[in-house]
Amino acid sequence: MSYLKQADPVIYSALEKEVTRQNEGLELIASENFVSRPVMQAMGSPLTNKYAEGLPGKRYYGGCQFVDIAEEIAQDRAKRLFNCDWVNVQPHSGASANAAVYLTLMKPGDVFLGLNLAHGGHLTHGSPVNFSGILYKAEYYGVEPDGPMVGRIDMNKVRDQALKIRPRMISIGASAYSRDFDYAAFRAIADEVGAFLWMDMAHTAGLIAAKIMNDPLPHCHIVSTTTHKTLRGPRAGLLLIGKDGENTMGKVAPKSGRTKNWSELFDSSVFPGMQGGPLMHVIAAKAVAFGEALEPGFTEYGKQVISNSKTMADAFVERGYQVVSGGTDNHLCLIDLRNKGITGKDAEIVLGEADITVNKNMVPYDTESPFVTSGIRIGTPAMTTRGLKEDDFKHIVGLIDRVLTHPTDGTTIKEVRGAIHEITARFPLYDFVTA
Numbered sequence: 001m002s003y004l005k006q007a008d009p010v011i012y013s014a015l016e017k018e019v020t021r022q023n024e025g026l027e028l029i030a031s032e033n034f035v036s037r038p039v040m041q042a043m044g045s046p047l048t049n050k051y052a053e054g055l056p057g058k059r060y061y062g063g064c065q066f067v068d069i070a071e072e073i074a075q076d077r078a079k080r081l082f083n084c085d086w087v088n089v090q091p092h093s094g095a096s097a098n099a100a101v102y103l104t105l106m107k108p109g110d111v112f113l114g115l116n117l118a119h120g121g122h123l124t125h126g127s128p129v130n131f132s133g134i135l136y137k138a139e140y141y142g143v144e145p146d147g148p149m150v151g152r153i154d155m156n157k158v159r160d161q162a163l164k165i166r167p168r169m170i171s172i173g174a175s176a177y178s179r180d181f182d183y184a185a186f187r188a189i190a191d192e193v194g195a196f197l198w199m200d201m202a203h204t205a206g207l208i209a210a211k212i213m214n215d216p217l218p219h220c221h222i223v224s225t226t227t228h229k230t231l232r233g234p235r236a237g238l239l240l241i242g243k244d245g246e247n248t249m250g251k252v253a254p255k256s257g258r259t260k261n262w263s264e265l266f267d268s269s270v271f272p273g274m275q276g277g278p279l280m281h282v283i284a285a286k287a288v289a290f291g292e293a294l295e296p297g298f299t300e301y302g303k304q305v306i307s308n309s310k311t312m313a314d315a316f317v318e319r320g321y322q323v324v325s326g327g328t329d330n331h332l333c334l335i336d337l338r339n340k341g342i343t344g345k346d347a348e349i350v351l352g353e354a355d356i357t358v359n360k361n362m363v364p365y366d367t368e369s370p371f372v373t374s375g376i377r378i379g380t381p382a383m384t385t386r387g388l389k390e391d392d393f394k395h396i397v398g399l400i401d402r403v404l405t406h407p408t409d410g411t412t413i414k415e416v417r418g419a420i421h422e423i424t425a426r427f428p429l430y431d432f433v434t435a
């Protein structure tokens with residue numbers, strides 16, 4: 001970092017403080033992780049200088065022979081990782097990957113059916129302030145308010161809703177849903193109503209790659225993801241098709257009249273449809289991260305993420321917390337704090353004072369506004385990367401409980417912050433900034 005330190009001390013100082021925050025604090029935001037140094041080195045490389053519109057071997061710029069190598073390796077590794085026919089590694093982010101899905105399968109005004117945003121769905125699944133809700137008509141399915149399926153999706157209700165709505169597309173995937181999805185059941189419903197099926201596996205991609213959660217690829221027309229959450233790569237997006245073939249929307253090549261494959265349609269939705277030049281340094285970093293995820297150790301990591309998450313959910317239940325759906329199948333749990341007399345917003349703030357980072361989150365059937373919320377979302381991917389195990393997470397739940405039951409007690413917060421620093425000191429992160 002010596003060049004940066006000398007050339008731009010203000011930015012260097014912000015960076016240094018952020019690294020200290022990451023190092024000393026307890027990162028429990030479910031969508032975050034810590035990339036390896038090789039991934040970071042690829043991202044901070046001169047590949048950022050290169051324009052490479054198009055695809056490997058078919059670029060609109062000269063001098064692409066070496067970035068082509070990086071992109072081809074990223075494609076090849078992603079295909080092996082998810083056992084699929086086709087990928088596009090160029091989306092700049094999860095939201096960009098999702099934009100390419102809508103652009104390919106929907107026309108403005110078309111109706112789609114997705115998971116209610118207040119029940120765990122994502123902004124790009126039809127929020128009125130996002131392009132997906134502005135350009136398209138979003139209808140929703142949700143989780144059960146009570147009964148044996150409380151907090152879970154009832155597939156009979158999804159089917160009823162799909163038969164009523166007759167959507168052009170059904171979306172699966174969430175930002176705050178702690179259970180797995182029944183992709184075969186979703187596909188049967190999609191086929192029955194003549195809809196396309198899209199899975200946004202942004203949160204669980206790493207656990208799907210590790211083959212410890214259900215695999216959407218054999219069932220969905222298209223799958224999108226981010227690469228930076230459980231997949232532990234650079235901040236970016238990715239599109240995948242399990243089995244490629246001729247599109248059923250009647251799209252043909254203009255000169256020959258040949259029916260185009262699905263992959264060709266999605267490729268052109270990414271570029272030139274909604275992006276310009278790909279970020280070749282980030283694509284190289286994706287290649288590195290996919291290579292890491294192909295190593296046997298990554299499956300162990302994924303198993304540990306889930307085991308830690310289940311341990312944490314159980315420990316919260318034991319302490320009288322309401323965990324939505326009663327537990328978790330994945331890397332996160334959603335805690336309804338209404339019986340604890342503290343809002344999500346206040347919990348986020350007071351935990352932050354103890355250097356525990358979580359995010360406030362709407363819970364299903366929330367009575368508070370999205371700015372306040374009744375819940376917090378807690379995830380294990382980042383701290384599992386640092387090496388924490390089940391006993392550490394049990395200990396952490398005790399510390400969180402102490403803060404949430406004494407939110408105005410400065411001494412408790414100070415003591416918990418000290419205990420957190422002791423934990424994080426045992427699992428050091430990056431020291432290169434100050435080295």
Ligand SMILES: Cc1ncc(COP(=O)(O)O)c(C=O)c1O
Binds near residue numbers: 094174200201203236
């Ligand atoms: C399910 C889901 N899809 C898409 C995204 C958007 O990803 P990005 O922030 O990279 O645009 C997120 C991010 O949190 C997400 O949770």
